[in-house]
Amino acid sequence: MRRFPILALALGATTLSACMSDGAPRADAPAPPTAAAAAPAPATPPAPPFDTRVVRDGSVLIAPQPLAADLEALGAKGVRRVINLRTSEEMATLGFDEAALAQSKGMAYTLLPIAGNAGFTPAALDAFSAAMASGEGDVLLHCASGTRAAHLYAAWLVREQGLSPEDAMRRVGPLGLWPMPMERLLDRPLKLDYADAPRG
Template sequence: MQSPLLDRFTSPAEGIRAGGRITADDLPALRAAGIRHVIDLTPDSETPGFDEAGAVRAAGMGYDNLPIAGPDDLDREAVVALDQLLRAADGPTLVHCASGNRVGALAALRAAWLHGADADAAVEEGRRWGLRGLEDAVRERLAR
């Protein structure tokens, strides 16, 4: 039976969950649901009272932080870094930001820049990962 906590997250690819913010209270349930690695796209300044890296590691999961503050950080370097983190993750992985929007934006750009998807297909892939408000920024980058 799937954890109700996982219902908050999309499942855009085998072994991947994507979505919004997590808290220390979520970590035992994430671990029990099989998540083995967390990729956090939020800058530390977004959650000053929560040492996510320390808490995730203390809960027995791997952790990486790729801070994406907003549209200005949606570049090829960030896309390549996310791709490398996803490929290196050992086991089921949660990729999150505050809402899932930045996750989806990077996923859309990854689909286009690294996997050759056209703009519409890339945006659709991004939506599966959580893309919403950053769609215009993604389309602008894809048109360059």
């Protein structure tokens, strides 16, 4: 039987080849695939400057949430009162104590939380009217985006200042509340007025 030496020679060559390999890639071997570089996340555009998002109506500034620096600047510009419509839960995520900062700058501070649409009640308007009558000087009225503040202020203009609903809404229009979305969609103006009988 002469097959044994041939088989042994073949096995020996295979073993020698395996032993000579150190695991390093061969020079002529294709490069291993590399993970594609992750595309950078699109940058979030910075918010417009705070003062460009504020609507002033007489002594009342209606605004979105100010940063600490914005609040300090408002105090330096003569704002004497802050009325905040955000809830305590919202304010807990802010990152600074707005009440303490406002008071340290000589501004009176009132928290009148309105939690979404359910918070728009006659009692909320009563509390706001009392806050407006309790002091003098420029007032910063704010919520998160300015929407709650604008609606409350418009209702105050109607009840306490005698404006028509339409005129009151036009006063806060620059905050995006007027023209209303339906007007934009239909490309036709709407007229706001009281119904014949109050809802009850």
